[in-house]
Amino acid sequence: MQRFLLIFSVLFSTFFCAQTRLNLIPYPQKVEFLKGEFIIPKSLKLDENLPKKETAYFKKHTAGMTTFNYGKKDQGVHLVNSLFPPQPSSDRQKEKYSIDISAKEIVIRSNTDQGYFLALQTLIQLFSQYKDSGRIPAMKIEDEPKFAWRGMHLDVCRHFFTVEEVKQYIDYLAMYKLNTFHWHLTDDQGWRIEIKKYPKLTQIGSKRKESMIGAYVDNTFDGKPYGPYFYTQEQIKDVVKYAEERHITIVPEIEMPGHALAALSAYPELACTKGPFEPATKWGVFDDVFCPKDETFKFLENVLDEVIKLFPSKYIHIGGDECPKTRWKECAHCQELIKKNNLKDEHGLQSYFIHRIEKYVNSKGRKIIGWDEILEGGLAPNAAVMSWTGIKGGVEAAKSGHFAVMTPGAYCYFDHYQGDPATEPNAFGGFTPLEKVYSYNPIPEELNAQEAKYILGVQANLWTEYILDFKQVQYMIFPRLLALSEVAWETSDPGNYKEFESRVINEFKTLDKLGVNYAKSIYNVSGKVIPFKDGVAYELSTSQNPKGIRYTLDGKAPTVNSQPYQSPIPVLNSLTIKSAYFENGQLKSAMSSQNFTISKTTGKKITLEEQPSENYSFGGAFTLVDGIIGNQRQLGKTWLGFQGKDVVATIDFGQKTSFSEVYFNTLDNKGSWIHFAKSAQVLISDNGTDFKMIKEIGKEDILSVNGKIKVNVGNQNSRYIKVKIENAGIIPAGNPGADSKAWLFVDEIGAN
Template sequence: MQRFLLLFLILLSGIFFSQTKLNLIPYPQKIDFQEGEFTIPKNFILDKNLPKQETEYFKKHIDKKLRFKYGKKDDAVQLIYSPFPPILSHSPSIRIPPKERYTIHISSKRITINSYTEQGYFLALQTLIQLFEQYKDLGKIPAMKIQDEPKFAWRGVHLDVSRHFFTVEEVKQYIDYLVMYKMNTFHWHLTDDQGWRIEIKKYPKLTQVGSKRKESMIGAYVDNTFDGKPYGPYFYTQEQIKEVVKYATDRHITVVPEIEMPGHALAALSAYPELACTKGPFEPATKWGVFDDVFCPKDETFTFLENVLDEVMTLFPSQYIHIGGDECPKTRWKKCAHCQELIRKNNLKDEHGLQSYFIQRIEKYVNSKGRKIIGWDEILEGGLAPNAAVMSWTGVNGGIEAAKTNHFAVMTPGSYCYFDHYQGDPATEPNAFGGFTPLDKVYSYDPIPTELNAEQAKYILGVQANLWTEYILDFKQVEYMIFPRLMALSEVAWGTSDPKNYKEFENRVVEHFKVLDKMNVNYAKSIYNISGKATAANKGVFYELSTSQNPSGIRYTLDGTDPTENSQRYENPIPVSKSLTVKSAYFENEKLKSAISSQSFFVSKTTGKSIVLEEQPSENYSFGGAFTLVDGIIGNQKQLGKTWLGFQGKDVVAIIDFGQKTPFSEVYFNTLDNKGSWIHLAKSAQIFISDDGTDFKMIKEIGKDEIFSLKGKIKLNVGNQNSKYLKIKIENAGIIPAGNPGADSKAWLFVDEIGAN
């Protein structure tokens, strides 16, 4: 009987291991489970030939109960390392060196790691740390062979320290978070309009003047409110920079510094106003946004920037130096005699050509020092510098254009990779920049655009998340914004994400929360909250509710009351046939376990009807597509990426099919005014009707003055109408005028619900 029971337990153990999904993030390329199991010993013997620095990291981050000692390879060694090329069946689509490739072989006696380099060994250790965390309570790890390598060479995360500053220790902690999830690049945004954060010995006023500001903007940009508190001086000394770079290098993280040019330069111009097109005086910006005063492309400016870059390149050994290049208004250049003479003298087409001249001149200098430049996708303006790489943030087009011209690109589109966006309902989240980038959206991203063929795709270096800190006041909020979205991006960057199995990934995330809890990390719990999505079905609107937990725990109300009493259990999508407010929450054992989510619907005669757009919205602001304009949801100014559609430089032309002739006398829509984000009210709007969808008659027109007087909240009396089709044309403001953030660039037009009654 005992022998039978023992055999049963052995079989049960094998079944348990074979059916257990490893709680690994990012998930490896290939895992082969094998017979047997490795018993975790209290005395863990390490091969004395293991790479010491990386092994010490492993010892520090593994279960504190284990006792480590070094032994010979022929002893009963639990962890050994062999620096021979492993065999790996996975063939990544991107040509990258095998330095990050590794295998782990776990048998009943020992754990063997193979890799080409110590970097590969270090990545293997991150996998081992996660395995030990998963199986430490059981005391045994299933035997297996892991064959693994990343798909992308650039797996980056950015941190803006200009808007808000973070200490050396906090930056180190940030780097440790990157290490945990096998990211390999830390993009350090060190200079901007609001602060210069790196000591440059040749130009001491950069930190004496540029590292502080008289106050800071607080609340929403449109509120135009300031805290009245001096900020700074805050900057990193060169010794501190060296300390951070060494800390990162020891963990196989490349630090890429960013020195902004030619725009985002107010902090530098405050210290050295002679580098501008006008005399100034200037001061570091207290508002967020984009400003007209930029570096003037004159010889003394290039001398200054070259001297700055000399010191930067001495501190940072990275192959790439990030030179910004984004959001550079041309207002000052247009009125500057020197700039206009430079355009004429060099046969440049216009100020965009002058931007290209500026970037190319900087690139030649950086190349002469054996380095390369990378910049935001605006460096494409006027022609891309010969050896430059592009960081594509405004969408994917910058990366596509770069790759098609044989330039490397890092994909970081705002709609997927901006971690300063909301990740849940703004009503339950700390104040954020705007937009809506939840965990599942990050996980769904594919960094290789479908427009690229296989050869062109080789120029996609990788993917990066960006964390801008206008609204991030302390490091606890930094943690909140990157977790758990960092986990999703890590699996995207590794090349093993599978959006079809998102729920399985989400389960692994929840398991990793246990580790973050032990580390006292302030991660976002948005995935526990109820997520709602309006969908079209049967010529109407339905509201789908979901949660990362058991969906049977969702309860909701339709009368605006909290779902704590008299609530309904959610079973099917909720039909929206009249104006109502859905409040929902997750309950477990009859106890409220999530924040209460709320969504109001305002039903009109257009709600749920068929709609077609002549021009599609920007990829960054296209959530829900055209249906967003007839889903019954009025736009939330905090959720630009979910409840609004955004169009840059384009008019909105929408045709709504009622399905049959329908009487109405009022048409309404909203446009958004947020000039700090380049969003301007519409210039005009026209309303048309038709019975056949081809021949349209205009019945109402409204101009700029009336739109401004109504502050973009437009309700138009159109008289008694009866038609099958309603067409609305909302005209974009066009080119942003001088004196506004983003001057000379294409304005954004944001539109939400189009209704008729």
Template sequence: MIRTFFALFMLISTVIFAQNKLNLIPYPQKIEFSKGEFIIPGNFILDEKLSKKEREYFKKYFGKFFTLAYGKNEEIHLVNALFPPSAQPLSEEQKKEKYAIEISPKRIVIQSYTEQGRFLALQTLIQLFEEYKTVKKIPAMKIEDQPRFAWRGMHLDVCRHFFTVDEVKQYIDYLAMYKLNTFHWHLTDDQGWRIEIKKYPKLTQIGSKRKESMIGAYVDNTFDGKPYGPYFYTQEQIKDVVKYARDRHITVVPEIEMPGHALAALSAYPELACTSGPFEVATKWGVFDDVFCPKDETFTFLENVLDEVIQLFPSQYIHIGGDECPKTRWKECTHCQELIRKNNLKDEHGLQSYFIRRIEKYVNSKGRKIIGWDEILEGGLAPNAAVMSWTGVNGGIEAAKSKHVAVMTPGAYCYFDHYQGDPQSEPNAFGGFTPLEKVYSYNPVPAELNAEQAKYILGVQANLWTEYILDFSHVQYMIFPRLMALSEVGWGTSDPENYKEFEGRVINQFKILDQMKVNYARSIYNIVGKVVPADSGIAYELSTSQNSNGIRYTLDGTVPTINSAAYERPVSVPASLTIKSAYFEGGQLKSAVSSQQFTVSKTTGKKITLEQQPNENYSFGGAFTLVDGIIGNARQLGKTWLGFQGKDVAVTIDFGQKTAFTEVYFNTLENKGSWIHLAKSAKIFVSDDNRNFKLIKEIGTGEIQNAKGKIKVNVGTQNARYLKVNIENAGIIPAGNPGADSKAWLFVDEIGVN
């Protein structure tokens, strides 16, 4: 989107207001500067036509700047007005969030069509007053603004870990600050049922607590031994939160999971399952085979639950989950198999479609619509369903091409439970690597869609799953500052080419978060390391959001000081070593100390090609990740691993010349709860021409299992230019494992030779 800025350079006392950008997030669509400035008065007189709740909001956020009064004469400093009739007719949707602010030397005029538009204008004014409160002067300007996308959302999982009503309200305040308009409340899952349903009291009596919780990284497989809960929201508390959000023009979309992620419900009402149980609320994270059985009593139960949910939530959409539903129990269930035959369904995926369609018909009969994760596409999409595309962008593309609306929330860009900085210096996270810059780079409209199809992209959302987030302080850490990037992406004014300019505005916003005592991530200040190819193999490129002249580093593993080597250019890594780096300012340490260990082999930095690409959630660095000299940490599935779902790994490495070696090594992972399985087998080949390859080693399942995925094999004396390694994916996950019948994940890191 092209933005034109008219900047008039004005010298006012000692303050120069001329600037290319204001410190606003999300940045408005259009700003025009004009002559003069508005002097912030001691007594600020508001238009009396503002509603009572707008006055209360004004008092809460502006009362710290000046004394407020209300009036209707010429002395009014903030005037509330409607837009004049437009020559071009606008739809109600276009009018809803459109606003303008005109700041002149005498007053500030807000124009809008709706109360929601005025509210968004207030958020812009709050940021402007925060920026200019010290000098007490705001440059004269005209802002014309409205969002690109109708759905700008944030999700919060309260099932894995619970958050109080006050904390949920704080979360909603954060959304309002940055003009997000949808709060997706994930209320039911295997690990807890968090919403009171009066017709089924055992859902909260039994389903809202668990005997213990998994702690640490998933691979640790350890538990705290402490009962968790009962934790849930009463219906009165839900009404309170919904009203609180509505007052801030935020829609609350509830999620009631089905047909999978149902263990908490089945623990309370086991008769809704395909087997007799007994069941217990899950203590581990992951996916479980026991799901809702598609029988009449199950649908009666779910319809009754939805009746109460619909009474509590006025949202147009009800989220029904639909994701990660194993078909193991359905395959073994006589009733399910008879249902497939009776309804001429193709298979269990068809049965999932039958399930979702039946629920959709009921929800539609209540005047509402369903939205679900992109697995609801399995077996055919329900007629009026909306899709939330999380496994990538393909779900959204498929939905839009079939004229269904979609909300884009791909894990690679929009999962805020991923690491946002160096995993070695970050709190434990689910995995993946989604730094601020990557969130900011996202375009919610896939390039595969034409202009007509693109109209079905309703918007964008980020998700916060809380397996590893134990308290609200950690929630704050994971969403800030990434929520700011999401805000600007959803508003439609993000400009990835000028990310550094956005980064500067983010740092300026930290002053507001400091006042609010928000525990935001400071990863933006830390040293970012990137391995790059070099003549000698690899080099380590260091950068920071601050002046890179302040970076100091060491090569011997010691902690850097102000007297350590100053960073000037990428640091050569000729052999195995540890680089530690930090940022100093004014002689003082300002960042965390970053540490990176390198294990250099004969493949390090060499040209590498992959026949199949990794899943975009686990693709940071691409193929080069496998020859960057960094051995992946099995406890941190961050940026050092490549992940492939249902795909084999076929890698060819070009040494550049014939090279002698006797040993090949690589690592794969096992984490069955997350559907990650060790490789089934592997084959190693050599070639001198990249066409004719000779097999030199086969590695069977038993050898991989015995080595626990850490493969290091003797291949005899070899002398070749090309090395090819084929690593076979485990394939379809077998029955008895989480995610049975789904495609297994294969995680691979450094491929080296000695």
């Protein structure tokens, strides 16, 4: 192994007052400020034996701050290489580094070229931070990552991105010390990797006749052919080499057994039915999947042979998620295979499929990783799990001695909204602002110290159904990627979020120079509904000076002369609050707007028998009595989502209260497995224990009003009201996600 010493000769200067924090992201494990300062010289001399690729990267990214010349030690500036035994024992040790900055020199030490490269990333940020003054404070940095897997994912199937754009994406990962790029290359909507043995995969599977646009519920299409778009094997080799130079591992994903329509369009004989098929034009999940017959496995083995030759990664991602069992249930071959192998059911057949693929991948010296549905029917012996539906998959994997990467949608899906949906571009749904990403701890509390060792790391995912170009890619990952990097490094401090936010705002200067189209959502005024006396109040905040917030209650746009925000605004009646941030008399943010519909349940105590999914739980049960009616076109922060669960909500008025009408909304978005409620009941009680049903709503009633339930319950007078809303249950055949648990989305429960 090697130790690298980077020594810059400089003039001794006066004592530099130590500061408390640096504008570094991710923040190092340990920073110790020392006396003195390092003056950035006009020219730095480097030793001839330095690692060429890493040093060239450093020179490129500090261009304009100083110049470089190669020279001998006695000429003042040099980088010394020396052996550094013993062999590092872990991936983390390979990435360990230290930086010593004194008045006379800068010394970098590391075990490997990779550690040296990470040290240079820190040094680049320091040079950038102090380039104007030309003086870097003396300090000692000792640093290493917490997690070996620090990843970002990119879906190029729903929308395609060029080689140069993918390289830019990899550059962003390198800048913030992420080390894994998960490249999602195949799906229902497009096959994006050239496979020489099967040319029709890209001839047919890399294009579609049109694409869905706008909100999913609109069911509209652009009518424009999309593609053919794919990467040649030479292009992939070029991208892999580019990533390797930045010490980033590319993990390719080849989806199976589901999400296979693009492949089946080219080779329909691999399906359970005859087809014909075409690459999907809609988003969502489809019933036609790979049929587990010998010719399918031979096809997949041949595909994997070419993939493995292109990608040197330890892991090959084989998908495994969202595989409907409808076709397998109807397929004579599949049913015979279940009997022949004594499998319990179609979930067992999925496990059989994954086991067989894993055995083949293992024979090639590689391992498989898949989404947490590969746990269905039993996990393959050497498989790793990517836990996306929550933390349950990661916990189950770790407790059974399998490695896991944590990527739960609630914290790590960057296709979710990151600001007020009303002021953000169209997104898939959910609400994952910067602060929420920063709050994530990848080690589940359910794991003990030994089990926690199986958590490889953390990753964020970017699915691109609603991301049409690379500018929008930038918008969705920045600044959330900065929070992810610090979570993955394990130096995040959620209790001190505002300090991190100030570093993010400072980092915007770097993103501006790079021309990155980052989201400025943290500048906007954000609102939070809080309980207030017998109702609610609206609490406004901003990353800037809160004294700059102005708001109105009459529906008009706020101006610099509007009411200044000082404390939470009581919401006593139905109204619209509009707010914005002003600085020096100028509007500095988008205008935020929130409608309130006040009823007798608003702000009252509410309990739920079943909790919502973590992905769609913003605000918890209180969301159902916060006075906000959900937007049917946006699955953002105003809805609670329940998969396979009924909603049973009990509201305590605090005293006997008269009412005659009850209302709530449910959603129908079958492409996302969301179905209207099956039925609903309204019950009342005076003691909170003994309830009497006063109204029952059937499925036909719910369908007739498009899920917008408003029912007359007669003249009632009670302290408690209970609303039971029944989930649709198992999704029936013929629908996306058939045989899976349906989602039930519910918004405000009101009474008048």
